[in-house]
Amino acid sequence: xxxxxxxxxxxxxNLIRMGRIPEMLIFxxxxxxxxxxxxxxxxxxxxxxxxxxxTQAYREFLMAGIFAQTVTFATAxxxxxxxxxxxxxxxxxxxxxxxxxxxxLTGRTLADLVQTAxxxxxxxxxxxxxxxxxxxxxxxVLAGFGLLLLLGYAFSWIGALIGLTVRTxxxxxxxxxxWLFPLTFISNAFVDASHLPTFLRHIAEWNPFxxxxxxxxxxxxxxxxxxxxxxxxxxxxxxxxSLIWSVVIILAFRTLAVRKYRRxxx
Amino acid sequence: MPGAIYAEGLVKTFGDVRALxxxxxxxxxxxxxGLLGPNGAGKTTxxxxxxxxxxxxxxxxxxxxxxxxxxxxxxRRSIGLSGQFAAVDEYLTGRENLQMVGQxxxxxxxQAKARxxxxxxxxxxTDAADRPTKTYSGGMRRRLxxxxxxxxxxxxxxxxEPTTGLDPRNRQQLWEVIKQLVSGGTTLLLTTQYLEEADHxxxxxxxxxHGKVIAQxxxxxxxxxxxxERVEVVVHEREHISTAAEVLGGFGKGDTTVxxxxxxxxxxxxxxxxxxxxxxxxxxxxxxxxxxIALRRPTLDDxxxxxTGHVAEEKPEGNGEQGNKQGNKKxxxxxxxx
Numbered sequence: 325x326x327x328x329x330x331x332x333x334x335x336x337x338n339l340i341r342m343g344r345i346p347e348m349l350i351f352x353x354x355x356x357x358x359x360x361x362x363x364x365x366x367x368x369x370x371x372x373x374x375x376x377x378x379t380q381a382y383r384e385f386l387m388a389g390i391f392a393q394t395v396t397f398a399t400a401x402x403x404x405x406x407x408x409x410x411x412x413x414x415x416x417x418x419x420x421x422x423x424x425x426x427x428x429l430t431g432r433t434l435a436d437l438v439q440t441a442x443x444x445x446x447x448x449x450x451x452x453x454x455x456x457x458x459x460x461x462x463x464x465v466l467a468g469f470g471l472l473l474l475l476g477y478a479f480s481w482i483g484a485l486i487g488l489t490v491r492t493x494x495x496x497x498x499x500x501x502x503w504l505f506p507l508t509f510i511s512n513a514f515v516d517a518s519h520l521p522t523f524l525r526h527i528a529e530w531n532p533f534x535x536x537x538x539x540x541x542x543x544x545x546x547x548x549x550x551x552x553x554x555x556x557x558x559x560x561x562x563x564x565x566s567l568i569w570s571v572v573i574i575l576a577f578r579t580l581a582v583r584k585y586r587r588x589x590x
Numbered sequence: 591m592p593g594a595i596y597a598e599g600l601v602k603t604f605g606d607v608r609a610l611x612x613x614x615x616x617x618x619x620x621x622x623x624g625l626l627g628p629n630g631a632g633k634t635t636x637x638x639x640x641x642x643x644x645x646x647x648x649x650x651x652x653x654x655x656x657x658x659x660x661x662x663x664x665x666r667r668s669i670g671l672s673g674q675f676a677a678v679d680e681y682l683t684g685r686e687n688l689q690m691v692g693q694x695x696x697x698x699x700x701q702a703k704a705r706x707x708x709x710x711x712x713x714x715x716t717d718a719a720d721r722p723t724k725t726y727s728g729g730m731r732r733r734l735x736x737x738x739x740x741x742x743x744x745x746x747x748x749x750x751e752p753t754t755g756l757d758p759r760n761r762q763q764l765w766e767v768i769k770q771l772v773s774g775g776t777t778l779l780l781t782t783q784y785l786e787e788a789d790h791x792x793x794x795x796x797x798x799x800h801g802k803v804i805a806q807x808x809x810x811x812x813x814x815x816x817x818x819e820r821v822e823v824v825v826h827e828r829e830h831i832s833t834a835a836e837v838l839g840g841f842g843k844g845d846t847t848v849x850x851x852x853x854x855x856x857x858x859x860x861x862x863x864x865x866x867x868x869x870x871x872x873x874x875x876x877x878x879x880x881x882x883i884a885l886r887r888p889t890l891d892d893x894x895x896x897x898t899g900h901v902a903e904e905k906p907e908g909n910g911e912q913g914n915k916q917g918n919k920k921x922x923x924x925x926x927x928x
Contacts, residue, residue, distance in 0.1 A: 326696060329693070329696075330693075330694060333690055333693045333694055334694075336690075337679060337682060337686075337690050340681070340682060340686060341679065341681040341682070344681045344722060345681065412677045412680070413674070413677035414677050414678075414679060416638075416643055416671075416677075417671070417677055417678070417691075417738070418694070419642070419643050420641050420642065420643060420666060420669065420671040421666055421691065421694045421695060422663055422664075422666040422667040422694075422695060422696060423694040423695075423696075427694075
């Protein structure tokens with residue numbers, strides 16, 4: 325029981341912090357909002373997806389990609405937060421207390437999950453104002469957001485490991501972000517992956533990130549007319565692929581991060 | 591029976607550096623051991639090993655009757671840790687910090703809340719209780735940090751350089767708090783680079799250098815080991831220096847040193863105050879007028895110098911305290927990262 329209680333105590337601590345540093349949430353929103361605007365109005369007119377050339381089709385196609393990219397940025401938040409705790413000596417304080425070993429990291433990632441949810445709400449509102457619409461029932465739409473949250477939660481565990489590994493919050497922020505750009509761009513997030521060169525196309529199709537994007541497009545009813553999903557397994561069964569990827573990432577990175585956290589403590 | 595804090599042959603290496611090179615410690619229940627040494631001597635590493643934060647490469651440690659390597663969680667229930675590396679959350683208020691620590695010591699929320707109120711009162715932080723701690727002064731933060739270590743009134747406390755970076759007034763205040771705590775029966779291991787601090791707070795002092803305890807004893811014992819006392823005389827007239835030197839030579843156990851321009855003569859002696867009286871009588875009978883005479887006992891500085899061949903308080907690079915703190919932080923970082 326103590327593992328649950330301790331995680332909640334730490335999560336609460338991180339949420340209080342987030343409330344006192346609202347800049348973090350606000351800056352976290354600026355980039356995705358900028359992407360919505362840029363892709364919708366700047367690139368939107370020249371990118372075609374499926375057989376449709378309407379800008380509305382791309383707008384709807386785009387949003388799942390931006391939502392997914394946004395949730396993966398939780399990596400940087402979790403990483404920077406944990407690196408900061410290391411740097412300031414809070415991790416040592418926690419380690420000297422008789423608390424559950426994984427609780428410091430679980431608490432942090434749960435708090436990030438709350439932040440991710442808030443970010444998604446704001447972003448969805450922005451998306452609706454620029455013309456994004458869903459065409460499936462509410463249950464499916466919510467399931468799509470559930471998959472996005474799960475992906476964000478998985479990526480915050482990657483961030484936790486990065487935060488425990490690098491020495492400073494600055495390094496954790498850049499270390500948490502640089503690889504996210506290729507990861508999120510070599511995917512189906514912004515373009516129809518079938519137009520990519522073969523080599524990149526394979527990466528994009530098996531990219532864990534692409535699975536969630538494709539799943540959300542299906543669940544939101546945002547696949548453009550005439551869009552041919554690739555025959556790769558994750559693109560044919562994106563909901564399953566997304567679930568499996570996220571769970572695998574959580575299990576793997578949670579194990580590594582908790583081990584790293586305890587290692588010095590023995 | 592081993593003491594409340596016991597260590598035997600602790601070794602910890604970081605790469606090529608032997609941070610701990612076989613440290614033995616034994617702190618009887620209810621006493622204070624001062625771990626004294628310069629930056630990088632291994633004090634912090636020793637505390638980190640004893641508080642379960644770092645696993646030693648070899649050796650054995652028992653804290654509050656529990657084997658540290660075998661049952662780290664049981665040890666954590668019985669210890670409080672405060673100092674340069676165990677921090678408080680700067681965005682949480684003092685009250686929130688203490689409540690959080692209480693809950694992580696497995697107290698119920700209500701109990702943790704009540705305990706926080708008590709501690710805030712005890713450490714004179716009630717007025718600042720609901721302000722984020724980043725608005726606190728250095729002294730207030732240290733007090734809160736100490737309060738956080740005392741949430742469960744642990745029988746064994748570790749303080750790593752509790753007053754480094756504090757001004758003299760805040761240092762005095764913190765010393766009072768620590769003394770009160772110890773008078774309540776808590777066993778305390780304290781590291782410091784300040785000789786005065788060890789002298790002031792600790793029953794026993796272990797001098798650490800290059801990862802080893804090179805001497806241990808009470809402050810008086812250590813001073814006695816260094817080889818006693820000196821008589822210092824300042825004569826009034828410059829022409830009396832040679833006669834005075836002759837007199838002192840008769841009493842001394844070693845060579846008399848003379849500083850011409852300050853007219854100061856110093857000679858090592860044994861025999862204490864009684865001998866001092868004899869020296870004064872003899873100087874007087876020779877008609878030598880003196881401005882000042884004193885029996886000087888060795889300071890811990892002298893002790894450290896004679897034990898290690900270098901002074902204890904190494905001047906930090908850069909500008910004073912700040913450079914010092916950064917240096918410490920870097921040490922800690924390195925240890926954490928491995």
